[in-house]
Amino acid sequence: xxxxxxxxxxxxxxxxxxxxxxxSVDDVSITINKGETLAIVGESGSGKSVTSLSxxxxxxxxxxxxxxxxxxNGKDIVPVPMKEMRALRGNDIAMIFQEPLTxxxxxxxxxxxxxxxxxxxxxxxxKEAKKxxxxxxxxxxxxxxxxxxxxxxxxxxxxxxxxxxxxxALSCNPQLLIADEPTTALDVTIQxxxxxxxxxxxxxxxxxxxxxxxxxxxxxxxxxxxxxxxAGQVVEETxxxxxxxxxxxxxxxxxxxxxxxxxxxxxxxxxxxxxxxSPLDYPKGCRFIxxxxxxxxxxxxxxxxxxxxxxKHSVRCWLHEEKVVDLHDTKSFA
Amino acid sequence: MSHESQAVINExxxxxxxxxxxxxxxxxxxxxxxxxGTVGLVIVLFVFLVAVLAPVLxxxxxxxxxxxxxxxxxxxxxxxxxxxxLGTDNLGRDILSRIIYGSQISLLxxxxxxxxxxxIGVTVGLIAGYYGGFIDNALMRxxxxxxAIPTILFALVILSVFxxxxxxxIFVLGATNWVNYARLVRGEVLTIKERDxxxxxxxxxxxxxxxxxxxxxxxxxxxxxxxxTLSVATTIILEASLSFLGxxxxxxxxxxxxxxxxxxxxxxxxxxxxxxPGVAITITVLGIxxxxxxxxxxxxxxxxxx
Amino acid sequence: MxxxxxxxxxxxxxxxxxxxxxxxxxxxxxxxxxxxxxPDDASQEDVELLRESLGLNEPFLVxxxxxxxxxxxxxxxxxxxxxxxxxxxxxxxxxATLELAIAALLIALVISIPLGIxxxxxxxxxxxxxxxxxxxxxxxMPNFWLGIMxxxxxxxxxxxxxxxxxxxxxxxxxxxxxxGTGIAAEMTRLIRSSMIETLNQDYVRTAKSKGLxxxxxxxxxAFRNSLIPVITITALQTSTLVGGTLITETVFSWPGMGxxxxxxxxxxxxxxxQASVFVIALLVILMNLIADLLYRLLDPRIxxx
Numbered sequence: 034x035x036x037x038x039x040x041x042x043x044x045x046x047x048x049x050x051x052x053x054x055x056x057s058v059d060d061v062s063i064t065i066n067k068g069e070t071l072a073i074v075g076e077s078g079s080g081k082s083v084t085s086l087s088x089x090x091x092x093x094x095x096x097x098x099x100x101x102x103x104x105x106n107g108k109d110i111v112p113v114p115m116k117e118m119r120a121l122r123g124n125d126i127a128m129i130f131q132e133p134l135t136x137x138x139x140x141x142x143x144x145x146x147x148x149x150x151x152x153x154x155x156x157x158x159x160k161e162a163k164k165x166x167x168x169x170x171x172x173x174x175x176x177x178x179x180x181x182x183x184x185x186x187x188x189x190x191x192x193x194x195x196x197x198x199x200x201x202a203l204s205c206n207p208q209l210l211i212a213d214e215p216t217t218a219l220d221v222t223i224q225x226x227x228x229x230x231x232x233x234x235x236x237x238x239x240x241x242x243x244x245x246x247x248x249x250x251x252x253x254x255x256x257x258x259x260x261x262x263x264a265g266q267v268v269e270e271t272x273x274x275x276x277x278x279x280x281x282x283x284x285x286x287x288x289x290x291x292x293x294x295x296x297x298x299x300x301x302x303x304x305x306x307x308x309x310x311s312p313l314d315y316p317k318g319c320r321f322i323x324x325x326x327x328x329x330x331x332x333x334x335x336x337x338x339x340x341x342x343x344x345k346h347s348v349r350c351w352l353h354e355e356k357v358v359d360l361h362d363t364k365s366f367a
Numbered sequence: 368m369s370h371e372s373q374a375v376i377n378e379x380x381x382x383x384x385x386x387x388x389x390x391x392x393x394x395x396x397x398x399x400x401x402x403x404g405t406v407g408l409v410i411v412l413f414v415f416l417v418a419v420l421a422p423v424l425x426x427x428x429x430x431x432x433x434x435x436x437x438x439x440x441x442x443x444x445x446x447x448x449x450x451x452x453l454g455t456d457n458l459g460r461d462i463l464s465r466i467i468y469g470s471q472i473s474l475l476x477x478x479x480x481x482x483x484x485x486x487i488g489v490t491v492g493l494i495a496g497y498y499g500g501f502i503d504n505a506l507m508r509x510x511x512x513x514x515a516i517p518t519i520l521f522a523l524v525i526l527s528v529f530x531x532x533x534x535x536x537i538f539v540l541g542a543t544n545w546v547n548y549a550r551l552v553r554g555e556v557l558t559i560k561e562r563d564x565x566x567x568x569x570x571x572x573x574x575x576x577x578x579x580x581x582x583x584x585x586x587x588x589x590x591x592x593x594x595x596t597l598s599v600a601t602t603i604i605l606e607a608s609l610s611f612l613g614x615x616x617x618x619x620x621x622x623x624x625x626x627x628x629x630x631x632x633x634x635x636x637x638x639x640x641x642x643x644p645g646v647a648i649t650i651t652v653l654g655i656x657x658x659x660x661x662x663x664x665x666x667x668x669x670x671x672x673x
Numbered sequence: 674m675x676x677x678x679x680x681x682x683x684x685x686x687x688x689x690x691x692x693x694x695x696x697x698x699x700x701x702x703x704x705x706x707x708x709x710x711x712p713d714d715a716s717q718e719d720v721e722l723l724r725e726s727l728g729l730n731e732p733f734l735v736x737x738x739x740x741x742x743x744x745x746x747x748x749x750x751x752x753x754x755x756x757x758x759x760x761x762x763x764x765x766x767x768x769a770t771l772e773l774a775i776a777a778l779l780i781a782l783v784i785s786i787p788l789g790i791x792x793x794x795x796x797x798x799x800x801x802x803x804x805x806x807x808x809x810x811x812x813x814m815p816n817f818w819l820g821i822m823x824x825x826x827x828x829x830x831x832x833x834x835x836x837x838x839x840x841x842x843x844x845x846x847x848x849x850x851x852x853g854t855g856i857a858a859e860m861t862r863l864i865r866s867s868m869i870e871t872l873n874q875d876y877v878r879t880a881k882s883k884g885l886x887x888x889x890x891x892x893x894x895a896f897r898n899s900l901i902p903v904i905t906i907t908a909l910q911t912s913t914l915v916g917g918t919l920i921t922e923t924v925f926s927w928p929g930m931g932x933x934x935x936x937x938x939x940x941x942x943x944x945x946x947q948a949s950v951f952v953i954a955l956l957v958i959l960m961n962l963i964a965d966l967l968y969r970l971l972d973p974r975i976x977x978x
Contacts, residue, residue: 089882115887122884130882135875139974140897150883185973201883512691516954517916520934524946527938528699604815608920611817612935624815631821631924635829642825645818653813 044101059265072256127202131214133194144182192223404661410654433459483541488548496556589666596659759944770929780853789864811858837926908964
């Protein structure tokens with residue numbers, strides 16, 4: 034079970050802009066085991082999407098993977114030639130994106146777009162590819178799949194299109210599915226259906242998932258382990274139960290407090306004050322310092338490292354340097 | 368470039384632009400950042416100065432005929448002299464002086480006809496976009512009809528009727544170009560009209576013409592400047608084309624197009640006659656296009672820089 | 674679908690009517706063609722007689738009515754210069770103009786499609802800079818001057834191609850290159866910016882994430898989509914294309930409608946002027962209709978009602 038599928042080591046992906054270097058992903062290390070679902074949580078600009086695009090090697094100029102290794106089944110895929118990388122994409126690593134409305138090409142039929150990768154990766158002919166596509170469409174719960182096969186994306190609803198994307202992504206039986214905010218653009222009722230669908234399918238196919246989201250509800254629903262990212266770095270990493278019960282980073286705690294919970298009636302939702310600092314001008318010390326209610330002198334002076342403060346629970350925060358502090362009952366944010 | 372990275376860059380560059388203090392400093396900084404914009408401005412200023420200072424700059428009277436000096440080549444060629452740097456034409460007139468004076472007509476016709484076009488076009492566009500319905504429909508059919516007639520064809524017909532002169536030329540070119548403005552302004556008005564602040568103004572009973580001038584006009588102005596600049600460029604070419612066809616500016620007034628037309632008959636022997644005025648047009652138009660493109664990048668936030 | 678096109682074709686009628694009105698008013702204002710049609714020593718009675726027989730003494734609206742009735746039948750009267758039905762004189766010249774326009778369009782497509790795509794996929798590379806530079810230069814250079822320069826180089830200096838006229842393929846080379854590069858300049862720019870926009874679309878990222886070859890991502894997924902705006906804008910520019918034809922024909926003495934029209938304008942042969950305006954306007958409208966059809970074929974999102 035705990036066999037490593039993906040191991041990202043010290044990944045740095047920088048964007049070289051006219052105004053300076055933007056370290057979108059700054060020394061990130063993440064592992065995903067076979068069959069496991071790992072969620073990366075963070076605000077926009079935290080580097081979570083860039084991390085996922087780095088795994089696919091879909092970072093275009095002026096962005097560049099500067100340093101680090103991305104081991105997939107033990108092999109570093111950062112230096113491999115594009116030809117080899119393309120053989121992995123869509124076949125061993127597949128991806129679903131946030132916007133089902135714009136992620137399918139409007140001028141080609143669903144069938145055309147689905148068969149494309151099946152023909153490419155599984156060396157199937159047109160007829161076999163069509164058969165498999167329709168099977169996959171049925172599997173993701175699309176009624177009249179053979180009809181949908183010949184229709185254009187614009188004739189389907191957002192939820193249906195996301196099902197198509199999932200069918201497409203899973204059609205070549207990938208070992209890793211990267212889902213970048215797969216339900217954000219959908220209605221709440223549809224969200225639940227799509228999540229359930231994904232969960233069932235990956236259990237059936239034993240696919241690992243890297244789930245990118247800002248929604249803790251989705252995390253609770255789907256993930257085995259969670260990585261919290263802030264300003265291009267991992268600030269906390271642990272299993273999903275521990276994270277919800279015992280968050281150790283003030284930022285994680287802030288995220289929890291700003292999420293509505295059904296069983297806890299609250300008068301008001303708190304929010305984290307301020308905004309993510311400009312990536313061109315990160316503070317010398319902790320990057321969360323300006324928004325942190327626990328900020329100390331040391332936080333301004335020294336950048337904290339990611340430390341395993343409890344077994345399988347790492348946090349990047351000076352607060353726990355000497356003694357592990359319990360944040361659970363503190364009312365951290367106004 | 369990925370979306371994420373685009374977003375990052377946008378954020379960063381917007382920040383850095385917003386921080387600039389005084390507006391003159393800001394503009395000159397924005398200008399210097401773009402090489403082509405700077406080149407464009409320099410060219411345009413240069414041509415402008417040449418036009419204004421033509422009487423001082425021109426070494427000869429552009430219309431002075433000199434039978435002894437016919438078809439002299441430029442100074443660096445055998446038979447050429449520094450008295451006529453770019454040579455002379457079939458009547459012995461100095462090409463350089465003619466080109467210097469020709470800039471006056473190009474700029475005069477180019478700029479004034481764009482003003483005429485702008486006034487007609489903006490009015491039609493505002494009315495069509497604002498009132499909509501039947502008026503809009505009728506005006507847009509009119510625009511369609513104008514678009515179905517090539518500009519130059521329309522200009523030819525009018526010029527054939529009224530006879531060629533500078534004034535006719537200005538009005539002809541103005542009357543053919545207005546459609547672009549009408550379409551632009553109408554489109555902008557239609558989008559702006561639905562925005563909240565305009566609806567709000569309407570709901571508290573602000574009069575229509577006041578809404579137009581107060582809220583709509585300022586929103587159209589930057590696109591207007593961009594279109595106008597680029598339209599001066601095309602109009603200069605159009606003027607040259609018409610003068611080339613003998614339907615534009617009439618002698619003794621000099622136009623780059625008519626110098627070219629004179630030169631066309633002497634291609635076999637005197638290449639410089641047709642070459643230099645064309646170079647003058649190309650450089651001028653290039654300068655205006657550069658300036659216009661730069662203005663678009665700076666003024667229109669929707670167009671991506673570069 | 675049929676409904677849509679019937680409606681589109683019906684929309685042509687008011688446009689043609691407005692054009693007819695504009696042309697007619699201009700000619701009306703222009704005044705008497707009679708003076709040009711008779712010898713200088715014609716008597717006053719002759720003039721009156723001719724005026725009467727041409728219906729020139731009728732009021733404006735009556736004249737316009739007669740005009741429209743003839744207009745609908747493509748009857749623009751007789752060219753005094755050619756002594757024939759103006760429309761048939763114009764139509765005689767139509768094939769030459771179409772030959773030039775089609776050749777130029779083909780040249781433009783052959784240049785601009787690969788160049789536009791290439792420079793969009795390799796933004797800010799050497800090729801991109803050269804392509805965009807050439808496109809701007811092509812836009813800044815007056816088309817007729819480019820033609821003259823080509824004559825200077827290839828006909829006068831190198832004697833490779835004939836200076837003017839129509840007949841062999843060699844005759845077609847310079848005029849079609851002149852006109853073609855002018856159009857190519859604008860199209861390259863359009864295709865480039867449209868491609869850059871589509872290459873940034875989510876579905877292109879999806880296509881890449883499927884492991885498709887770069888070639889397929891660019892030519893199948895991006896190019897098909899980028900053609901949609903290109904076609905619309907190109908259609909709007911057909912009138913510029915036709916305008917270019919007029920001048921190019923004059924430069925190369927190409928015996929097409931353009932040359933005929935410009936001669937007619939110079940000699941004030943109004944019947945020819947009107948007939949050519951009518952034919953050219955109709956051509957532009959037809960081009961727009963074709964573009965519309967293509968647009969609808971390329972974009973499945975558009976419905977026909």
